[in-house]
Amino acid sequence: MIIVGQSTLPIHDFAEVIFNHQQITLDPTALDKVQVNYNFLQKFSSNKLIYGINTGFGPMAQYKISDDSLLQLQYNLIRSHSSGSGNLLPAHLVKALMVARLNSFMQARSGIHPDLVHLLVDLINKNIAPCIFEHGGVGASGDLVQLAHLGLVLIGEGEVIFGGVVRPTAEVFAEQNVKALTIHGREGLAIINGTSAMTGIGMTNVIRAQKLLDWSVMLSSMVNEIVEAYDDHFSYELNIVKRHRGQNEIGAQMREILKDSKLIRDRSEHLYNPDNLDQEVFEDKVQEYYSLRCVTQILGPIYDTIQQAGEVLENELNSVNDNPVIDHENNNVFHGGNFHGDYVSLEMDKLKIAITKLSMLSERQLNYLLNQKLNQKFPPFVNLGVLGLNFGMQGVQFTAVSTVAENQTLSFPMYVHSIPNNNDNQDMVSMGCNAALMTKKVIDNSFEVLTIQLMTIVQAIEYMGCQDKLSSASASVYNQVREIFPAFIADVPQYKTQKKIKDFLETAGSFTPAQAS
Structure with a gap:
């Protein structure tokens, strides 16, 4: 059971709720503060003009609202801002949004009645996900449109x-x-009025990005291993x-x-040995291609970026992101x-x-394995069949290249895409x-690319017959993948296998060193 409101909600506990379906409960002391905060606002707001309590909203805040309204x-x-469009957010992202909103409310700075936090807990624990659309929020007064759809369900309307x-909603509420x-x-x-949609989605992005990085280190190591690279670059x-x-x-x-690999080579045994220097042209590469040799320098900044994003998103998750406070x-x-x-916007970019x-x-790395002119080790496209008659991994390479190209286009930043709206009240927005x-889309795509790389690696291992080395x-990775992706020689459709291996990458334990050995 994960306790919300006790102190900060760490990214690990957040992940347990979203991905491992842990139930949540509210810290009694924090809940008391929510009640105290609500009582204070009720008393304080009498005979005062306070935004959003007895005024209109946004540029309409100049209009005072009568007590009876x-x-x-x-x-x-809530109803007027329930105007989203496009695809529905997946249920797990909606749960992430609700956990983020709940955690902000439990800071006891929003003046809300405790009924609201109890209701959110009920929806989260019963896996009831409000229908919330991808399109709508500009991220200035928070995620107004996405959170309005949350509000619509909380008041018993919508779907x-x-x-x-x-x-x-009414049907499910009655049933449950x-x-x-x-x-x-x-x-x-x-x-x-809060950043909970972007924060909830952003937190899941950080968690999945870390898993992607773990796999990238694993697959980069395996590529270095099967091409018998030297060990000094790592x-x-x-x-x-x-x-x-x-x-x-x-x-x-x-x-x-790679500590117990029998394929990785020690440079001193090969290129530093005088007995091996009687050649004018060396068949073995003196240094590997950059995609093999510079893994630490390429993935290192990615590691640092994920760590920074996790820290910022966790801070946002545990912040009061309401107005007024x-x-x-x-x-x-x-x-x-x-x-x-x-x-959040800057970290996501x-x-x-x-x-x-x-x-x-x-x-x-995939291209290196598939191009025999580069690796000088495997047949074209790691084809285990008859060259010319069979095609090996040729078809799936197109998918990987296409998907990476989409990632490159999606990488243009949203952070600098502010467009004023709301009668120019929101003249700088975060998107x-x-x-x-x-x-999230880039992360989804990247799991697809690593899927194809992993399929190619295990086919290359099959060709070499080096399993025992x-x-x-x-x-461990090879054996697990072979259970869902048997070695193939004859050409067969691969799209269903790709889906299985992508699911494996998403759900299997990450192969960080403590788990890999």
Whole structure:
């Protein structure tokens, strides 16, 4: 059971809820503070003009709302902003959004009634996902449109995804004994005024990006292994003189993965041996291609980028991203812009650029294995059949190249794409949810590219017949993949196998050193 509100919600606990279906509960002390915060606002707001309580919203804030219309104002806000379009967010991303919104509310600075947090817990634990659309939010007053669709379900309207099926909210609530929210004060504004859509999606991006990086290190190590590369480019001595944490972490992982390999070569035994110097032209490469030799330098910055993104997203997850901020401890209400999503937007742009580079490295390593003129070791396209009659991995290479090209185009930043709107009240916007969704697409694509690379690696191992010389980590991956992807000689459609291996990459334990050996 994951406790929300006890302290900060770390990325590990967040992942347990989203990917491992852990149930959540609320910390009683934090829940008491939510009640205190609500009571304070009720008392403080009398005889004062406070944005979103007795005023209109955005550029309409100049209009005072009569006392008999205050609650209707909140319902109007939710309904009017439920205007999303495009594809529905997958249920696990909606759960991530709800966990992020709940965690912000549990900071007790939003002036909301405790009924709201109890309802969110109920939806999360029962896997009831409001229907929320990809398109709508500009990430300035938070994710207004996406969160409005959350609000629509919370008040018992709209539709939800339950059991994989889209159904009317009222029907599912009645079936699951869920009580819809009754607005008490400013719950409408509190629900939609925050960065929880971009943050929830962004947190899942960071988690999946880390798994991609783990696999990229694993597959890069296996490629170096099967081409019998030299070991000095991932050695401690070479990497330690470059003072970047990421590079040295990647080097350490590669050394751990390959520590018992019988294929990796020691340069001193080959090129530093005087007995091997009586040639004018060496058949063996003195140095490997950059996609093999510079893995630590390429994946190192990606490691650092993921770490930075994780820190920023975790900070956002545990922040108050509402407006105004209801501060019962200082007996005041502060108006500002904590709902602005620039922190998330910028990190998502950096992350998607980093993951695009990861997919480019994968594609270049794939190309090396498939091009016999480069590797001088395998048949064209690692074809185990009759050359000319059979095609090996030729067909799937097109898919990998096409997908990497899409990643490269998607890598143009959203962070600098501000477009003023809302009668120019929102004259600088973050486009944070767009940035997070585009990063998700790049990550999805990259799993597809690594799938094709992994298929090619195991076919190359089959051709070499070197299974007994692999490191124990590489052999473990090889054996698991062969259970779902038998060696093939005759040409067969591969698209169903690609889906199985992509699912394996997404769900299998990551092969970081502690798990690989």
